[in-house]
Amino acid sequence: MDVFINDIAAFLPNNPVANEDIENVIGKINNLSSKARRIVLKNNQIKTRYYALDPETGSLTHNNAGMTAEAVKKLNPYPGFNTDQIQCLCCGTTTPDLIMPGFGLMVLGELGIPECDAVTTSGICISGMTALKYAFMNVASQMSENAAATGSELASSFFRSNYLTPYINEQDESGLEKKPIRAFDADFLRWMLSDGAGAAFLSNKQNKDHISLKIEWIDHISLAGALDTCMYCGGVKQEDGSIIGWRDTERIDQASKPYRMSVRQDIKLLDKEIVSSMGHVLSRIIEKRSLKPEHIDWFLPHYSSAYFRPKFYDEMKRINFEIPYEKWFTNLSEKGNTGSAAIYIILEEIFHSGKLKKGEKLLCFIPESGRFSHCFMLLTVV
Secondary structure (H helix, E strand, C coil), X not given: CCCEEEEEEEECCXXXXXXXXXXXXXXXXXXXXXXXXXXXXXXXXXXXXXCCECCCCCCECCCHHHHHHHHHHCCCCCCCCCHHHCCEEEEEECCCCCCCCCHHHHHHHHHCCCCCEEEEEECCCCHHHHHHHHHHHHHHCCCCCEEEEEEEEECHHXXXXXXXXXXXXXXXXXXXXXXXXXXXXXXHHHHHECEEEEEEEEECCCCCCCCCEEEEEEEEEECCCCCCCCEXXXXXXXXXXXXXXXXXXXXXXXXXXXXXXXXEECHHHXXXXXXXXXXXXXXXXXXXXXXXXXXXXXXXXXXXXXXXXXXXXXXHHHCCCCCCXXXXXXXXXXXXXXXXXXHHHHHHHHHCCCCCCCCCEEEEEEEECCCCEEEEEEEEEC
16 A cells, blocks of 8 residues: 655754854863864854753753653644644654653653554664654554654654763864764764754645655665664773673763763774665665666655765766765754654655655665664655
8 A cells, every 4th residue: 555754843952052052051071161072063064953852951952752742742744634644653763752651652751642552763864764664564564544654753862961970081183084984973972962852743644735755665774784883872992892781880980970971982983884774775676676866856855964975976877876966965964963853854844845746756865873874765745
C-alpha cells in the first residue's frame, strides 16, 4: 500500500541565538572563552541556532518530550484534524529525558491523546529516520491508517557549563586553522549541536487540496559490524576501541569516571570513515534501487557541518552519482545541527515553501557517526 507524508511540522524553542551570544546562553567552561569556538564556527558556517535554555539562568525551558509534543500539535494535514486521531506514534531521539520508560511513551503522555501504538527508536541522527521507517511500514502493512513520526533533540542539556564536567583542554589555535577536524571533540560539539523537534504525519491517503510526499523507500545501512564506535555518551572508550558502559563502574579508571555522561567523539575515526562509509552505502543503494542522479530534482542532506559539504559532494562524484549544488537544499546555517530532528526541519521548510512541483523526486540523506550508519530516503511530490 502507498504511504504519503501529508504534513510536516517543526518546533524550535525560544529565540534564535547568534554566534556571538552562544556563550551567554550555554556558559563558559572554567569561566574562560573557548579558543576553538571561532575556528569551529568558521568551518561549520552555522549563523543561528535554538536552545531550550533560559539565557538569564541557563535552566531548561523545555524538556525533550515537551518539545516533541509541540511539534506534533503543529501538524495540520487536513481540516478538522486533531492529535486524538493519531493511531501510531513513533518517536526517535538521541537525548531522551529519562533512561526509562521509553521516550515515545513520554511524548504520548505529554500529548494526552487516547491509547495508540507508541514506539521509541534510539540512536543518534538516524533515530528520527528509524521512527519514520516504523511509521511507514506500519501504514504500508495496514496495521494503522495513519501514523505520526518524530525526531527531536535536547543537545544543549549536555553542553551547559553547569552540567558539563570541565574536561575540554585548551586547543592549539594555529593547528585548528590548518586542520579543523582537530576541533571535532567535545568543544566542537558545544558550538555545533542545538535543540529542536520535528514531526511528520503519514497516511494511506494523499492530500486532496495540496501536495503530499509519497514515500518510495527508506534504506538505512549500518557498518557497525566493521567499524568502531565514534560518537558516544554514557561510557569511556578504551585504547582498543571498545567501550566500557556507565554502569560498569568498577572497570572505569578514577580519572575517567567524571566523563561517563559527557558526549564524546573519536575525531581521527570520524575524519577517516564518515565520507568513505557514505560512498560505500550509497553505492549499494544505487545498485539495489537502480538510482540515477539525473532523476533527482532535490537533494536534502543532513550534515553536521559545512566542513563536510564538499567532501560528500566529491565522494558522490567519485562513485558517478554527482548531484549539482543547485539541487541541494539545507537550512543548517539558520536552524543549526539538530541531530535526529534535522531532516524533519529541512523537510518542513521545503514542504511549505511552495517550491515543490508534482512529480519531483527528493533524495534525503542522513549520516550518523555513532558507529557509522547512513540512511537514504526517496520521496515523490504528488
